[in-house]
Amino acid sequence: MTSLKRLALTSALLALISGCSQDTDIEPAAAQRVEVQLLSAPEQVSARLFNGQVSVAEMTRMAFRIEGKLESLHVLPGQTVKKGQILARLDDDIPQQQWQDAKAQKELLQRQWQRSSVLLDKGLVAQAEFDELTAQLRLAKVNLKSADAMLTYTELRAPFDGVVDALEKQAYETVSPAETVMTLYRSDRTDVEMDIPDTLLSQAVNFIPNADYQPRVTVLGKQGELEMTYLEHALKLDEQRGSYTARLTAFGSDLGLLPGQAVEVLLDLRQAGLPATSGYRLPVTALQARGSEPGFQVWVLQGDSVQPVPVEVVQMGQEGALVVGGISSGDRVVTTGLSRLRPNKRVLVVEKD
Incomplete structure (x- = not known):
């Protein structure tokens, strides 16, 4: 009897599963x-408005040519500096001593050469001995000139009028040759970077920018416009953004633009040398x-x-x-x-x- 019950139960389950497995019509989702x-x-x-950003012109990494201990820093981030102004100094004890030694050696050989020159005229000094002394004097002059240069290398001076962007080193740290101490950018020129879509430049065959045309730039949130001059554009496509980076520039130290500010650039396509779209x-x-x-x-x-x-x-x-x-x-x-x-x-x- 138990076996018959199990058989009946199994048959019922199979029938149920068979019924569930039958194909059913699935109605398509409503449109x-x-x-x-x-x-x-x-x-x-004929004219298009592009987003841009103010960027610094000629960001320069300032570094010493020689190794040494950074004795002092004379500037702070954001400070305006003039061309030739001292920005930082290295400890110059060793270069100063080398210069003193080279100077003393050159002066000694100079006096010996002058005495030997008089004696040579009288026949009291051999020509070979005088020639050797002359060579030593020339070498001493070269060493003194090299020592002079080493002294100047202990000072870091501004190569142009600019603004200190950031300090990478602190006073009393040891720096290596060509190691960045600070970054400096020009204050007499400001650039703006903007993206030109590849769909626009692809329509321009042999694109030659109009050097006389000055696009109008507006700082977001401020009144007034600034005319800037085309500087250059990248030849390589930024695949992530699908555009080429173009750079505009303007000269002047009182433009009122700060690095990173968002701007809008109004570009007359025909005047800029681009085709109207x-x-x-x-x-x-x-x-x-x-x-x-x-x-x-x-x-x-x-x-x-x-x-x-x-x-x-x-x-x-x-x-x-x-x-x-x-x-x-x-x-x-x-x-x-x-x-x-x-x-x-x-x-x-x-x-x-």
Whole structure:
């Protein structure tokens, strides 16, 4: 009887499992309802606004040429210095003693050479002996000149008018040759670094900057503009940011710019030697941050699903954002529900209310 009960129970379990394992129809997820904007003719973009940052000009690492103990520091971080001003000194006891010895040796040989010169004229000194003394005097002069240089190497002087950025060493520390003691940057010139998108430079064939054109720079949060001159741009693409770094410069010690300040650069593309571009006006609701990557993206309708497309915002105003990128006339861009979209997700376009 027990065996029959077990058999019946096993049969029931198998029937239950068999029933659960039968294929069932899975209904597809419902399409997300979205609104879209149809892109028509693009707008011409003749001027663009770029973000930039104030950077120092000619940051220089200051170091001694010889080894020694740092006797004194004469400056502090942020201090303005003049060209030739002493910044730091090494203990010069040994170089000073070497200079005194070289000076005494040279003076001694100079007197001996003068006496021998008189005796040579009288035939009382051999020519070979006089020539040897002459060689010794020349060597003494070289040694004194070298000792003079060693004394100057114990002083660290500013190579230009500038500002002390940071101190890397403290007084009484031992420093090695070419070891950085402090950093110094120029105070009579200020640079601004900005990123030029590769999509813009790729349209410029044999780009030659207009040296006479001066872009206008505005410090965020401050009134007034500053005209700066194009200096250079990188030839290597920054793959992480997808842009080239360009540098503008302006001369003057009273520009009111500090390293690290955020600025905006208004660039007239044609005057700068760059081609004008075309962009599309979209509502701000169509833009979505790209998450871990810099910049924005839009969602473009392809059939009954969507795909993200990176774009660049070149202008922002009350009428919306003017963007450039991988979109073109005839594309339909999603303007609602962006946070719930995923690549290839099915959507249902609804008319705007």
